[in-house]
Amino acid sequence: MSNIKIFVAHDEEKTITVDNPIYQNVITQNVENSKFIQMNTGDNISDKYKKYQELTIQYWAWKNIDADYYGLCTQNKYLSFSTNNIRNNQKTNFEFPAPYFDEHPTIDPPIKFEYLNNANIQKLNLFEQAMKDTIESYDMIITSHLNWDITIMQQFDVPSVLDNKLKVALELIDEFSPEFSKVAHEYFNGYVYYPGQLYVMSKDLFNDYCKWNFKILDELEKRIDFSHYSVEGLKVLYYISERLLGVYYTYLKNQNKYKLKEVDWCEIEHVETQDPILPAFIDNKEAILFCFDNNFIIPAAATIMSLINTSTDENQYDIICFNKNLAQTNKDLLSRLTKEKNNISLRFYDIGFIMSNYPSPHLRENIPWSIDVYSKFLIFEILASYNKVLYLDTDLILMDDISYLLNLDLTGYYLAACPDLGIISNSSKMPWMYNYLTKKINLTNEFIYTNAGVSLFNIQEIINDQINFGDNLLQTLFDTAKQLHLAQEQDIINELFHKKTYYLDLNWNIYSFLGTSKNTISKKLYKEWLPEYLYKQCIAAIQNPKIIHYVADGKPWNYPDYALANYWWDAIRGTEIYELAINLQIKNTATKYTQKIIQDFLNIQ
Incomplete structure (x- = not known):
């Protein structure tokens, strides 16, 4: 039986998890006595989280964990292993010219759930045996692609990254891995995009991908002056890596010798968990x-x-x-x-x-x-x-x-x-x-x-x-x-x-x-x-x-x-509630007055 580990990145401990041993829950912050796995042990780059985001977990797993299959997802993003079409979100295209690095993401997944409850876990088929049956049948699984009306290169033509660093990444690919050059140029200048940086790979492919991916990112980090980057702009390495994953998948696809699969992915709107409510006072229940x-x-x-x-x-x-x-x-x-x-x-x-x-x-x-x-x-x-x-x-x-x-x-x-x-x-x-x-x-x-x-x-x-x-x-x-x-x-x-x-x-x-x-x-x-x-x-x-x-x-x-x-x-x-209530009265009165004016006008017509 294969040893499959999909690493789930959690920003906080109070987040929902799936009761499935395949999922390895990892905390991205340094927390003492965490119930989740910590990535600041062994060979790690946890101190670079601001730039690399969940890639710090990918690096840690690459350097410290032995498995037959490796995967990556986040506390609010999961691959779907459903055998049925459970798409429930029509808006899946990128809306240009809204900047990709805007604080409000413009990429919508094909599946959206408010909560990762038992019913939705069942819809996604996130059960150990079902997932093993699918994963063991393929060399790599990735998110289903999107067809956009702008190229991947154009996605990076935004002010928040000062200049287009994807062009620099492409130059590095030409320099350090020419075998990927043709695919990278076509992918970056094309309209097909694999979003989310969610995947599962066999051990050999994972090691090969990480070696190539982190080589490019390491060189790219050396060539970027991050001094004046915004909080969102600092994530440029992570976003570029998301595109590198698409390049790598396309490269494998063109070789026609690997078993590859695209699956839908899901975004969970609310992932927070609640602490149990206990009496606030010792002698009062x-x-x-x-x-x-x-x-x-x-x-x-x-x-x-x-x-x-x-x-x-x-x-x-x-x-x-x-x-x-x-x-x-x-x-x-x-x-x-x-x-x-x-x-x-x-x-x-x-x-x-x-x-x-x-x-x-x-x-x-x-x-x-x-x-x-x-x-x-x-x-x-x-x-x-x-x-x-x-x-x-x-x-x-x-x-x-x-x-x-x-x-x-x-x-x-x-x-x-x-x-x-x-x-x-x-x-x-x-x-x-x-x-x-x-x-x-x-x-x-x-x-x-x-x-x-x-x-x-x-x-x-x-x-x-x-x-x-x-x-x-x-x-x-x-x-x-x-x-x-x-x-x-x-x-x-x-x-x-x-x-x-x-x-x-x-x-x-x-x-x-x-x-x-x-x-x-x-x-x-x-x-x-x-x-x-x-x-x-x-x-x-x-x-x-x-x-x-x-x-x-x-x-x-x-x-x-x-x-x-x-x-x-x-x-x-005498409280601030009073002022809010008065303001509500004013709004209600103004609304009723406006409605009356409109209705009187319509009656005249």
């Missing part, structure tokens, strides 16, 4: 969870600010923010809110990768669930080290210290939440809603349905109950979600947890529209259709709200004059 994206940063900041405003020094608040690709500027914004509070921890956890491993449930056909909906399911996997987790929507304001909720004794209960007055009243009014609650999601009666916007989960009680949820709670949740639900995850939480739910006082989740005498529709609906005891609780809760929930469309950041919106604005007044 209760967490507060928010989930939002970049579009909801101002409301989320306001909710967190209200938590800070109502916090007490004797309590600890372990805040975790589930997100997907949250911008660093937004993380910094939220972190500044708590920086003076030693008893408040605020951390971020990107749930994108975990989400990608589960099929997206749908609210309606072709409408996938949003990230905040997913988050409640992932609590039980990501936050399994906690005793309780308080999930809070980010369209609410805290009026009281939530330590009361965090300290509740939920022994024997899965969940603590408030009854959902809107759903309950409608189920009393509309027979189809009653049937949905009692037959579709199997509630014992319609009056126990809860709102998920404020949910205190008893994590250990839930994950230890294998009788009701099996060995894989997360899978149970997603299996239940395969059927369409009116209120998405809220229905599923009610379906699975209603038999052990602790009902909170309504003032812990009071709807904002109840706080004004102008809104008579909902109050009339509640008075006519709610059980008397719930209606009385509702009226009492309005007088002493502990959490104001801005449900439906009346969001205070959009409508400052709506019911109880003043509490939202008071929470952020």
Whole structure:
């Protein structure tokens, strides 16, 4: 059996890997006690990484590792060993005159995935035996070629490298390896290009290629004055080597004596991995969870600010923010809110990768669930080290210290939440809603349905109950979600947890529209259709709200004059969040005004 080693270049340790012994994960930085292989041992050029990039790994493998086949890829670029056409990216051509050394790459791969999850690993067929069967059948495997509308030589006519060093490389080929001259001239002045510097070669070819490749690069390095090169310009040796690989492959191809194969390659958009989330405080295993994206940063900041405003020094608040690709500027914004509070921890956890491993449930056909909906399911996997987790929507304001909720004794209960007055009243009014609650999601009666916007989960009680949820709670949740639900995850939480739910006082989740005498529709609906005891609780809760929930469309950041919106604005007044919210108001007003002008103009026409 052949000894095959494909070296994977990792810029950081917190990056995804493929569970396959063929892949040898190598760290490009000097890191003590790294879990990856380090290339600064033996004969190496690790100190030249700025110029040679992943070629430092190629050199190290050439000088220090014995194998039958050698390959190279990176943490976000892999060769595809799929036997099927899995191309999913139409844009694969170079766009001229956009400079190749621009900080935004202009080369797109034929295959693009957001994450290297199990499903995509299977699509790429990155399994040991399948890869061995393919690799052992060929002398060299390289990326499928591109046909461009400019020559390879023209790719280097860019200001960032001061002058075209590919011409110098061609002169060196003529000087040191004339047997490659004809092929090199044709390839550099042609339109066929093999991108990515991804390959697998037999031992003999790899040694031959490295000897030739590094001879040219070494001489080229001596003839270039790098004194005034930019960070990107310093990589010119790496980019030239990428073209040398194409020359070498074409040279072998012209000899007609080697078994060669071109395969598609894949680029992974997000390769970062997350550290496990453990309690931030030694004596506190209760967490507060928010989930939002970049579009909801101002409301989320306001909710967190209200938590800070109502916090007490004797309590600890372990805040975790589930997100997907949250911008660093937004993380910094939220972190500044708590920086003076030693008893408040605020951390971020990107749930994108975990989400990608589960099929997206749908609210309606072709409408996938949003990230905040997913988050409640992932609590039980990501936050399994906690005793309780308080999930809070980010369209609410805290009026009281939530330590009361965090300290509740939920022994024997899965969940603590408030009854959902809107759903309950409608189920009393509309027979189809009653049937949905009692037959579709199997509630014992319609009056126990809860709102998920404020949910205190008893994590250990839930994950230890294998009788009701099996060995894989997360899978149970997603299996239940395969059927369409009116209120998405809220229905599923009610379906699975209603038999052990602790009902909170309504003032812990009071709807904002109840706080004004102008809104008579909902109050009339509640008075006519709610059980008397719930209606009385509702009226009492309005007088002493502990959490104001801005449900439906009346969001205070959009409508400052709506019911109880003043509490939202008071929470952020005097902070940088206030200025951002004002700016959002101005933008919204300007947009609406512009739209009106355009519509009036169209009506005239």
